[in-house]
Amino acid sequence: MGLDPGRRSIGARRNPDSADAILDAAEAVLVEAGYSGFSIEAVARRARAGKPTIYRWWPSKAALLFDVYQRLKRVDHPDTGNLEDDLVGFLKSLFSHWRETSSGSIFRSLIAEAQSDATVAAVLAEYTKGRHAHTGQMVERAKARGEVAADVDATLVADLVASFAWTHLLTNRLDADETTLRRAVGYVLKGIEADGSVDPAAVRRGRRRVIGRVTG
Amino acid sequence: MGLDPGRRSIGARRNPDSADAILDAAEAVLVEAGYSGFSIEAVARRARAGKPTIYRWWPSKAALLFDVYQRLKRVDHPDTGNLEDDLVGFLKSLFSHWRETSSGSIFRSLIAEAQSDATVAAVLAEYTKGRHAHTGQMVERAKARGEVAADVDATLVADLVASFAWTHLLTNRLDADETTLRRAVGYVLKGIEADGSVDPAAVRRGRRRVIGRVTG
DNA sequence: TCGGCGAAACGAAACGGCCCGTTTCGTGCG
DNA sequence: CGCACGAAACGGGCCGTTTCGTTTCGCCGA
Structure with a gap:
């Protein structure tokens, strides 16, 4: 995706479930306060996490948004044959x-x-x-x-x-x-x-009548 | 429109062209810095105007945006007859x-x-x-x-x-x-x-039947 | 006709508040 | 020890508002 490059990189010792808590908090903040109320600080407060922790895992607000969106899996649509x-x-x-x-x-x-x-x-x-x-x-x-x-x-x-x-x-x-x-x-x-059900002649008539009534 | 209610109200003595200067500046800022760089302060700086002046005439950033948009008149589209x-x-x-x-x-x-x-x-x-x-x-x-x-x-x-x-x-x-x-x-x-050019029979097979179309 | 007065709009500056992205520091745990 | 963490604080920007002193006109009386 390119938005959360270093995530779960080799050197990372652990990430207990703080990441999930942050994603939960992000979703909750977004639902409750809307997009205008969605800030890193608000998410951090809600998750009882530090801002640096969020920035360690997601490089931007949008990356966090994207991860939250992708967590909500969408149903695959069946082939109805039509x-x-x-x-x-x-x-x-x-x-x-x-x-x-x-x-x-x-x-x-x-x-x-x-x-x-x-x-x-x-x-x-x-x-x-x-x-x-x-x-x-x-x-x-x-x-x-x-x-x-x-x-x-x-x-x-x-x-x-x-x-x-x-x-x-x-x-x-x-x-x-x-x-x-x-x-x-x-x-x-x-x-x-x-x-x-349309009279083809009428259609043809309409197409010919192109001249006039310019500016509208 | 409801977004700039008090504008040019009866009591308003004058509004020489500072309003136009602000609209000009708003458009310029938006083009040069993009939406992320579009702030009331940036517009005020660019227009050499005070923020209160902007807030006196437009209640919100969006109202200003809307006025800028409506200044750019769109061509009316001619009736081609088709x-x-x-x-x-x-x-x-x-x-x-x-x-x-x-x-x-x-x-x-x-x-x-x-x-x-x-x-x-x-x-x-x-x-x-x-x-x-x-x-x-x-x-x-x-x-x-x-x-x-x-x-x-x-x-x-x-x-x-x-x-x-x-x-x-x-x-x-x-x-x-x-x-x-x-x-x-x-x-x-x-x-x-x-x-x-497709086999009409195949089309009809896949198509759902439309019933009861009323003609004009 | 002209001059002055006052209301209104102005630019500039500063306010408290929120958020940005980063840095520092102390803690806990492997 | 080394690393991730929470908490706090950093400088910076913008928010919307308030204050202040100035400029620009409309009005009105001389």
């Missing part, structure tokens, strides 16, 4: 995971931190790249089934779906119901014209 | 606007700030709600043209497109070329099965 169900299930469980554990707050904080710390941004970029690849596998499986065309950009589809999740996390809209999630995924997979 | 072109043009000009002015840095900072300040989050939510409505108008126009079904959720489409823009801003990926933007918009409008 891309839409795969993606809806993914969003559903991700939303509830973010809502019902402290993961949501922590990940929000990580994204915020990345906006003011380039090294965090780099780590976050690498992490999300991996996540996108993972989500993209759902599309790849659909390709293998012949469900979608082989030239579909799986990463881009993952990007669209993950982007939807990110902004809903960042703007306190994790309460979207399954119908909305399914509709959103449906748009990406089948488009908004999917059932062909 | 939804795909409307949305691609929207993304293209938004990306270049974020890339080539300081708007990108500022908006990133606003989003980050919203993660630790609830009042900022509320203002940002209202702002983006309005932006979504604006983007949704493109879909509504397409409905009026008969280009898309009348029961399409215009806000949700706007949400998908804007989410894509947000995450690309937040993860330093504003360099997407027009092909990628067009492909992303194409997925949302026409689905991922539209751009390739």
Whole structure:
């Protein structure tokens, strides 16, 4: 990960469970006081630990955040044999995971931190790249089934779906119901014209009418 | 907006251009030092102004940020008569606007700030709600043209497109070329099965049946 | 028309408070 | 002994507020 390089290095004699206590405290502080109240000093106070101890194990606030986030393991998403169900299930469980554990707050904080710390941004970029690849596998499986065309950009589809999740996390809209999630995924997979109920002539008419009404 | 309530109130005698100088300084500090270097004291130093002057006019750092952002007017997007072109043009000009002015840095900072300040989050939510409505108008126009079904959720489409823009801003990926933007918009409008030659039977097999679509 | 007065906004400086990241010191344990 | 630890304190920065003396106008009476 690159954010906690020297951790558990060879020379380290011991680390009883103070590290775990610190991670516990960090999570608690983050949940109770929010990102604005999340400081190394606050974590140290809560863990009854010294600041130098924290700095010995984590080089930055973000590294600590990242470790806290990764402690909360995420459920792996089953292969339903159908891309839409795969993606809806993914969003559903991700939303509830973010809502019902402290993961949501922590990940929000990580994204915020990345906006003011380039090294965090780099780590976050690498992490999300991996996540996108993972989500993209759902599309790849659909390709293998012949469900979608082989030239579909799986990463881009993952990007669209993950982007939807990110902004809903960042703007306190994790309460979207399954119908909305399914509709959103449906748009990406089948488009908004999917059932062909639209008069093609009208569409063609609309496309030709390009002139005029510029400034809006 | 609610973030700068007393500004230019009746009793205010004058505000020569110190306010503008402060906004200029704020923008400059943000561009040169980034969000992490953006502090009221730094802005005051740069503007050769006193901190109380800044606090007299803006109640918080975020309010100042918001004013700086709104000073940079955005081009209104022309009606091309075609939804795909409307949305691609929207993304293209938004990306270049974020890339080539300081708007990108500022908006990133606003989003980050919203993660630790609830009042900022509320203002940002209202702002983006309005932006979504604006983007949704493109879909509504397409409905009026008969280009898309009348029961399409215009806000949700706007949400998908804007989410894509947000995450690309937040993860330093504003360099997407027009092909990628067009492909992303194409997925949302026409689905991922539209751009390739795929066996329709296989598609239908994988697809869930859509029932009861109401036509306009 | 003009001069002066006072209110309001200003720049500068300093306040207590919090947090940063680091250093020092005494303790406990292998 | 050697090392990790908790605790305390370091200088530095920014927070939001207060105080102080100055400047800039609007108002009003001469």
